[in-house]
Amino acid sequence: MQQVFANNFVPKGRYICLNCSKEFILEKREYLRPCDECGYNQFKANIILQMSGDELKEKCRDVIRVLEVSTFLFEEKGQKEFLNVMAINLRLLLCDGENSLLPKVYKNPQFNKANAKYKDNVLLPKDLFFNELEQVDLNTFLGTVLAYPRNARPITVKKCIRSVANKLGGAHVDSEMESDAFLSGTLAKYYITEVAKYIIDMCEFDYKKDIGEFLNLMR
Ligand SMILES: [Zn+2]
Numbered sequence: 226m227q228q229v230f231a232n233n234f235v236p237k238g239r240y241i242c243l244n245c246s247k248e249f250i251l252e253k254r255e256y257l258r259p260c261d262e263c264g265y266n267q268f269k270a271n272i273i274l275q276m277s278g279d280e281l282k283e284k285c286r287d288v289i290r291v292l293e294v295s296t297f298l299f300e301e302k303g304q305k306e307f308l309n310v311m312a313i314n315l316r317l318l319l320c321d322g323e324n325s326l327l328p329k330v331y332k333n334p335q336f337n338k339a340n341a342k343y344k345d346n347v348l349l350p351k352d353l354f355f356n357e358l359e360q361v362d363l364n365t366f367l368g369t370v371l372a373y374p375r376n377a378r379p380i381t382v383k384k385c386i387r388s389v390a391n392k393l394g395g396a397h398v399d400s401e402m403e404s405d406a407f408l409s410g411t412l413a414k415y416y417i418t419e420v421a422k423y424i425i426d427m428c429e430f431d432y433k434k435d436i437g438e439f440l441n442l443m444r
Pocket residue numbers: 242243244245246247260261262263264265
């Protein structure tokens with residue numbers, strides 16, 4: 226049995242609510258919502274079938290393509306709502322625990338280490354992938370602190386991605402209210418954009434070429 230959180234894509238399997246014990250079966254990989262009986266967001270699960278290697282590669286490719294297009298629409302076309310789409314796709318790639326796509330397809334991805342100089346308790350976005358010579362693994366990267374807000378726990382890369390991704394997710398009320406003010410401010414978008422571009426580059430996608438193809442499709 227594995228413990229699984231709602232508001233993620235999950236493999237097919239049998240899921241049991243950890244609050245009210247309601248049990249249900251997902252017949253295919255899909256988005257796991259909070260318990261429809263009691264609203265709780267944690268489950269234990271018997272995951273019946275994981276995706277095959279080829280399915281994972283294809284899924285990962287699709288997610289990175291959506292990440293490219295949403296980054297373009299957000300950054301170059303000023304379509305603000307696509308920041309949320311970027312964060313949702315980064316969450317699928319990086320922050321989905323055991324189901325995160327990137328480490329399944331790209332074994333043990335490495336990230337340039339941040340330059341841990343904080344200005345007014347905040348890491349400048351340009352310092353996030355500062356040191357090319359010193360690399361860290363995915364979990365260390367996700368734990369990089371972006372800011373130390375007053376009266377709240379530090380905001381990490383993982384928290385920033387999840388918070389922006391959950392913004393349109395509706396009923397996601399948790400103990401992270403304090404940091405929401407910070408994340409809904411101006412900085413989160415720069416971090417999300419930095420991470421998106423770094424991941425696209427790391428996976429050796431040709432951003433300019435892919436966006437060119439996308440624009441051709443739109444004609
Ligand atoms: Zn329940």
